[in-house]
Amino acid sequence: MSKLASTLQGEEQLSVLMARQPIFSKSQDVVAFELLFRGEEGSDLRAIKDDVATFDVVMNTYANIVADKGSKRLPCxxxxxxxxxxxxxLPELPPTLFSLEILGRSDITPVFIAKVKEFSHKGYRIVLADYDPEDSRYDPLLNVIHVLKLDIQRLGLSNLPKIIHKxxxxxxxxxxxxxxxxxxFRQCLEMGFSLYQGYFLSRPIAVKGKKIGTSKVLLLQLLGELQRDSATGASLEGIAINDPALTYKILKVVNSAAFHVPxxxxxxxxxxxxxxMEQIRRWILLFLTTSEDGKPNELTRSMLIRGRMCELLAELMGRESSMNxxxxxxxxxxxxxxDIEMKDLLQEVPLSHELKNALLHYSGPMGETLQDVExxxxxxxxxxxxxxxxxxxxVAYRHSLKWSEQVMNALQS
Incomplete structure (x- = not known):
C-alpha cells in the first residue's frame, strides 16, 4: 500500500457521504453551495445532527473557496x-452560513408555514424548491421565502417569462x-434570474474549426516532450525558455503548499x-487547464477536484500509474x-489510446473511476x-477540495 493510500485510510471517516454543488451569480461567480449528503438513514439532517466531526468538515472544507481576494467561507x-x-x-446552525431549502412536496399546512416563518425570523434565508406555478398551495409561502428555485427543464424555457411576471x-x-x-444560461440571464445552478459550465460551446489558443500551444509541446523516453530537464527547458513567464508560474505552483517540496x-x-518527470507532467497539465479568458474560476476548480479525486481513488484501490x-x-x-468537442480536442493532445478511450467512452479502469467521481x-x-x-x-473528495484550493491559491498569487 502506498504512503498516500495509508494516509487517506488513516484519516477520520465520517458517517455520511457529502458533496457540494456550486450556485452562481450572474457573473458566474460562486456565491453559495448546495450541500448533498447521505447517511445510513437517508438524506435528511439526522445524518449530521450532533456529529461534531461532520460539522467541522462542513465549516472548514465544504464551505470554503479561494477567490480573487483570498479564501472565504460561503453559505450552504x-x-x-x-x-x-x-x-x-434541526441542529443549531449559524444563519449566516446556512440557508434552509424546503421542498415543494412538503405538506404546506398553516403549522408548516408558521414554522418556516419562525426560522426566517431567526435569520435563516429560506429557499423553496420544486415550485409549481399552477398550484395555489405555494402562494402563502411566497411571502415568507427569500429564494425561489425554478426547474427550467420541467417548467420549460418558453413558459418562464409568464411565470417570472407573476x-x-x-x-x-x-x-x-x-x-x-x-x-x-444566456436565456435565463436575459430573463432576469439572479442565481443559477446546473452543469452548464461543463458543456462546451462547440465552434467548428476552433483550435487551441497560442497561449496553450507551448504547454502541449511540453506535454508531448514528456511523452518521449528521451526527455530530459534540458530538453524541457529548451521549450519552456520561449515563455519565461510560464516557467516562473510553474515554479511558483511547484513551491506552493500543494506540493510539499522539501x-x-x-x-x-x-x-x-x-x-x-511525473510531477513535472502534473504541473504542465495544471497550467493547460487554467482558465481561458472569459472562463470562470469554478471550471478550473472543478477540473482540479475531479483530477485529484480520480488519483486518490486509484491509490486507494492499489492501481498502478495513479498519475494517469x-x-x-x-x-x-x-x-x-x-469550447472544442472532446473527440476533436484529443487529436491535438498527446495522450495514449487508453487515456483517450477513458475520456471519450468511460472505458477501462480509468473510465470507470472517472464515472464514479462524476x-x-x-x-x-x-x-x-x-x-x-x-x-x-x-475522505478522497474532502482531500481533493482542500488540494484544489491550495492550487487555486498558488495559481492566483
Whole structure:
C-alpha cells in the first residue's frame, strides 16, 4: 500500500457521504453551495445532527473557496424534510452560513408555514424548491421565502417569462435550476434570474474549426516532450525558455503548499532532479487547464477536484500509474475550457489510446473511476461502483477540495 493510500485510510471517516454543488451569480461567480449528503438513514439532517466531526468538515472544507481576494467561507443550502422542520431536530446552525431549502412536496399546512416563518425570523434565508406555478398551495409561502428555485427543464424555457411576471410582486431572488447549457444560461440571464445552478459550465460551446489558443500551444509541446523516453530537464527547458513567464508560474505552483517540496525549486531541471518527470507532467497539465479568458474560476476548480479525486481513488484501490487517473479526471472537462468537442480536442493532445478511450467512452479502469467521481459530484451515491469502503469516497473528495484550493491559491498569487 502506498504512503498516500495509508494516509487517506488513516484519516477520520465520517458517517455520511457529502458533496457540494456550486450556485452562481450572474457573473458566474460562486456565491453559495448546495450541500448533498447521505447517511445510513437517508438524506435528511439526522445524518449530521450532533456529529461534531461532520460539522467541522462542513465549516472548514465544504464551505470554503479561494477567490480573487483570498479564501472565504460561503453559505450552504441544506435541504430539510417536513420531519426535521416540524420536529425541532434541526441542529443549531449559524444563519449566516446556512440557508434552509424546503421542498415543494412538503405538506404546506398553516403549522408548516408558521414554522418556516419562525426560522426566517431567526435569520435563516429560506429557499423553496420544486415550485409549481399552477398550484395555489405555494402562494402563502411566497411571502415568507427569500429564494425561489425554478426547474427550467420541467417548467420549460418558453413558459418562464409568464411565470417570472407573476412572481415579480414578491421581490424574490429567482434561482434558475438545472441549467445544462451555456445557451440556457444566456436565456435565463436575459430573463432576469439572479442565481443559477446546473452543469452548464461543463458543456462546451462547440465552434467548428476552433483550435487551441497560442497561449496553450507551448504547454502541449511540453506535454508531448514528456511523452518521449528521451526527455530530459534540458530538453524541457529548451521549450519552456520561449515563455519565461510560464516557467516562473510553474515554479511558483511547484513551491506552493500543494506540493510539499522539501526545499525551494528554482528551475525545471532542478525540479526533475528532486521530484521526477511525473510531477513535472502534473504541473504542465495544471497550467493547460487554467482558465481561458472569459472562463470562470469554478471550471478550473472543478477540473482540479475531479483530477485529484480520480488519483486518490486509484491509490486507494492499489492501481498502478495513479498519475494517469489524475490526467483523465483533470482533462475530462477540457472541452468545456476550450469550447472544442472532446473527440476533436484529443487529436491535438498527446495522450495514449487508453487515456483517450477513458475520456471519450468511460472505458477501462480509468473510465470507470472517472464515472464514479462524476456520480459522487452529483450526489448520486447509490451509483458508486463500491470498490473501496464507502466512507473513503468522502475522505478522497474532502482531500481533493482542500488540494484544489491550495492550487487555486498558488495559481492566483
Amino acid at each position: 443550502y441544506l435541504k430539510i424534510t417536513d420531519t426535521v422542520l416540524l420536529g425541532d431536530s 412572481l415579480k410582486p414578491y421581490q424574490l431572488d429567482l434561482l434558475a435550476d438545472k441549467v445544462e447549457t451555456k445557451d440556457e 526545499r525551494e525549486i528554482n528551475s525545471l531541471s532542478h525540479a526533475i532532479t528532486l521530484l521526477g 487517473y489524475f490526467i483523465v479526471g483533470l482533462l475530462s472537462q477540457l472541452d468545456a475550457m476550450f 456520480n459522487y459530484e452529483r450526489g448520486q451515491f447509490d451509483q458508486l461502483h463500491g470498490q473501496i469502503d464507502r466512507p473513503l469516497y468522502e
